Amino acid sequence: LIAAPNSPYAKFHANQGLLLFLFDIIIAIVAMIPVVGWIISAVGGALVLIFRIIGIVNSLKGEAKELPLIGKYRIIK
Secondary structure (H helix, E strand, O other): OOOOOOOHHHHHHHHHHHHHHHHHHHHHHHOOOOOHHHHHHHHHHHHHHHHHHHHHHHHHHOOOOOOOOOOOOOOOO
């Protein structure tokens, strides 16, 4: 985003990365809850890993596909 601030492609992937980062922070906070939080964080951590792989593959292909579940939200416009 810093290298190409006017690129819609860069903005799209920066937004997806930011959403993924925020999702990861939420999962880390939930992990502090004993037992239930640990289970939720294990599933959430696996989702974060899968979403990261999907995002990397999409960006390397030059595609602007939204991530499942979290990709529809826009923080960077």
